[in-house]
Amino acid sequence: MLGEGDQKMAKRLRFRSRLFENLANIVDKLSAESLNGVPIIVEGKRDEEGLRRAGVRGEIIQVKSIRGLRRFFEKRDVRRVILLPDLDSEGERLTKILIQSLEGVVGEIDLSYRKRLMEFKRYGLIEMESLDKLLNRLRPVRR
16 A cells, blocks of 8 residues: 555656646647648747647748738638747737737637647746647656
8 A cells, every 4th residue: 555655646646647648639639730731820930849849740830920921821721720829928919919910811710729738837838939848847757
């Protein structure tokens, strides 16, 4: 039988494992969506690199200018985009601007992944560039 300290440790490990599974599931779904032609929009190069290191494949677009991004999508028939700015106040501001700019240009603006990732803010996920680091930190240790 496990002692009280061992039981607490086992409970923490199960919780951490569930967090990892939830985050890995989000990343897998993001990657699948992107590979199926749904572009992911991030703030910058480091955010794209963080998503790539986490395992996201497919089209990731960096916001270099709002006007340029709008023109880019006006030239394409895009049914849906995933907005994934950082989870800080600047990212929130950018999200509002992007929604206003892309409405009517793309069919659907998906914020569901950003909302799902918000639950990981308390574990240090603020910038998308650190997504891979959080995944690695939560990854269960194999012995």
